[in-house]
Amino acid sequence: MSVNNPHIFDTGIYFITFTASKWIPLFSEIGCYDLVYKWFDVLKSKGHSILGYVIMPNHVHVLIGFLKNEQSINTIIGSGKRFMAYGIVSRLKEQAQTSILKILEDGVSAYDRKKGQLHKVFEGKQDILLCHSYKFVTQKLNYIHSNPSSKKWALVANVSDYMHSSAGYYLLQRQGKYEVEHVNKWIAENWK
Template identity: 50%
Template sequence: MPVRKAIPEKDGAYFITFTCSNWLPLFKICNAYDAVYNWFNHLKQKSHYIIGYVIMPSHVHAVIAFSNTGKSINTIISNGKRFIAYDLINRLRKQNSHLILSELSSGLNKTEIKEGKLHSVFETSFDWKECRTEKFIQQKLDYIHFNPCKAKLVELPEQYEHSSAKYYYAGNQGIYPVTSFMELRDIDLTALHT
């Protein structure tokens, strides 16, 4: 899954966004928010840190601190998207969502079809921004936490269930526990974790 521009580093804090194909609300349709949480669990097992997130019906925003595991961050994110995509397709099949599955198949290009790909679940690229300062991390967290408010899903950020806003605005961990970005000061992300 290509990215517009490859992330040159193997560690660091990054603001990441990936979107369902055609902005379809697949996480809502499949009630598959837990698929992202499962990916977060995998990341934590590999010594990465989830700093903040929001899982919208059609896309994911996250601030993730990646430890150096020897793998490129692009590969880590691409593998995560693939892992989540398989889960979404399985759920759509169980729901007999033939129209959506057909739409996801019709978005494939000739190369993807030749490679045996059956569905295009996510946009092929993802967006990223390196978070070099605590101020920038805070800006990105505010942006993602207010996303559900802008979409008129809730009035206050901490009311949205699939977000870390509850932690940052009310002091209570939500569905998925996150690591405060302030704790990154004491974490050496550059040390190799295998």
Template identity: 45%
Template sequence: MSVRKNIAEPNGVFFITLTCARWLPLFKITDGYAAVYKWFDYLKQQGHHVSGYVIMPSHVHALVAFSTTSKSINAIVGNGKRFMAYELVRLLESNGNHDILRQLAEWVNATDRMKNKKHEVFEPSFDKKECYSLRFMEQKANYIHMNPCKDGLAILPEDYVHSSARYYYTGLQGVYPVITYLELQDIDLSRSQALKGRDE
């Protein structure tokens, strides 16, 4: 479901999709995968947990367990999108991708332009599904990990670098360390567990 309305739940496990504007492959063009990992770092510092992810050329799928904090889940995701947008624009500028920057500028609607928004880097809304059961989490984790194979970017899920599949399939952490959805069972998401610098 594409959402603009607030997520009422203060915590929970969510399957989230963030899509680049008009499906442009901005992560690939900029080699901007680190922007997503920096956002994941921030989530962990705030006591949340990354349980699965894949960064595709034009979008990100993530399985995130949000603990209760002072910020709403919508605000957390919205702030993450803003941070990643700034990072991707910075990379486009430093790489001299002026045509793409002009395109992103043209896509900003009049209302946002009045608020001084300069580039439309992501689609305005994000997709989310709350994961109520282990079976649903497993289904979403499998979907995440098979995404590169379906798009012809990898033969085996664990071969795609920007994914948590390696940990799920081999037990070895990949580029970014995660915990599995099974490990989430031991975590109480109703209480903030933020520990600055803690590595999950």
């Protein structure tokens, strides 16, 4: 689903992916995984649940149990990306990462520049998929968790060893850096 198609939604589980601009490994490069966790906290404070996640060097996959809301998912995700973008730019400036800042500045379109945007931290679109079945939920959860050990990344041999993932919780009942709610518990309480 494109960021330009607002989706007012009912309660459900959504698979969401967003990517750093030009696939730059911003999360690993400047150590800003905590900004994603802070956004997760904001979602939780509004009654939503983080059911599974992985934060890769340049992108995030997350399963979120959303409760019925008047805002569109696009607005919720866009607000989170904006919050993270400000934090990322701030850290890049603190770390004097001028070459990355220049790439992010050059990525802003003339149209967005006129609206005041200074840096393009994330790609404009994100994937937002409603999970219609338990089979689809588990498929996405497995996909999320296998990312760090895929051929492309090879960050770890064992998926449960990747610290910025919920794989350890689902495989070993050991919460990772961020505490998630089990999919089965959320479904039992919210999926009617």
